[in-house]
Amino acid sequence: MSRLPGSDARLAVSTVIFALEPGVTPDGVEHEASGPRSLWIPLVRRLREPGKDRWALPGGWLGAGEALEAAAARTLEETTGVTPAYLEQLYTFGAPDRSPAERVVSVVYWALVRPEETTGAIDDPNVRWFDPDDLPALAFDHNMIVEYALARLRTKLGYSQIAHAFLDQTFTLAELREVYETVLRRPLDPANFRRTVEASGALVETGEVRTGTPHRPPKLYRPAEPADAGANGLFRVPIAPHLRKQS
């Protein structure tokens, strides 16, 4: 049987996984507080050529009969031990020379994970968490991919509810605001932030407050909808009409 056209490239799936740094690194080292937290992405060390010993995005080959999104969820769980709260296709990279020797087309996804997910992360010297704004030289074209994913995350934060995927089921407005401030790397006015978020209708009060704080107890909120509604991420509904990347 002759080789079919369209079959000479191998199909891989990779994922850029974003989490919020818990304030303590996985090594248990305290982190000094310039900003209280920062964005954090896990990378895996390549154990084989090509790109041996370099850090790379978690990923793997597409399985037979496996949906693309399922492959992304599977490979990121296998390699890093985290489960995504949000998963969306980013872009497909297929330059002929992006991997030496063989042709690889990578369908890249990006994911957000909650803090408790990262505690179940694999404790492995070949998995390490990095600041996506300060990366070493990665394998293949992965630096460019992370840069693109970061731009998409920052843009999408402004017109969707994806910030919820960084948080627990209930949270305070200050916690939600901290997500925005961390990702956008700029402070936001608490008063205006409150009004904008409340007007968007994306949150509902739980009726509870968080006690034990040294100050006035803040109300707890939860997302207005299950947050994962909307099939495969193609047609998601924009909500909040501001909070752009630029001031």
Added chain:
Amino acid sequence: MSRLPGSDARLAVSTVIFALEPGVTPDGVEHEASGPRSLWIPLVRRLREPGKDRWALPGGWLGAGEALEAAAARTLEETTGVTPAYLEQLYTFGAPDRSPAERVVSVVYWALVRPEETTGAIDDPNVRWFDPDDLPALAFDHNMIVEYALARLRTKLGYSQIAHAFLDQTFTLAELREVYETVLRRPLDPANFRRTVEASGALVETGEVRTGTPHRPPKLYRPAEPADAGANGLFRVPIAPHLRKQS
């Protein structure tokens, strides 16, 4: 040699091609003027199973050593005879059951073509132009793909300069406005449109005017930049801050 993982799916490339209906169909039939023009996309009739005799997006298999974007440009030229003025990746569709019998992953692009490009289009009964808002049942999942491309076109029109790709190198503001009105399917205020576009800095006056009109001769403009600058479409710069899909 055993079959490698990641190779059991065939990689195809398809393109959703948008043009402005010239006011006359390719058959030479005059078109009545409710709206003066409308969006227009070319589809090809499938001559083989699966989906035989249904209309489908132009496309083909990815060639060995061929870049994804190059494959999109090649296959749309081969099947429909048009050359794109703008080409950007849309999404990769890979549901296991989207094509019967064999696994096909399709990297889908979308393109804009100028009116003169469509005059060089192939005159073939197996290529026909359709209104994307009024399509028959297409092969595979192509109805959904067109719907998604249409949403992306309408959204992107509001924050980029892609409208220029529908027009010649120089054009009047009325012609540019007609592009927006056609794509967004709503009338725009000429006065406000002018100010918005001028403020965006996306256009420069050529100093010429268009003569031969029955009224005051309008100024001619050209895009401020070569319009195709920006590599592979990943990092394009948003410009015009309004003209949304919704009023």
Added chain:
DNA sequence: GCAAAAGTGTTGGAGCTACACCCATGC
């Protein structure tokens, strides 16, 4: 009471919509 974060009120400006109005050409 005091400090600090939660939460509310208010003002001013930017930008957009709607629409009135003037300009320049062909006939």
Added chain:
DNA sequence: GCATGGGTGTAGCTCCAACACTTTTGC
């Protein structure tokens, strides 16, 4: 001149940034 699209002016509205201010808790 007059019809018509090209092009300018402007009032009013909405929305948001900035910031002053009040509320509620722990200590």
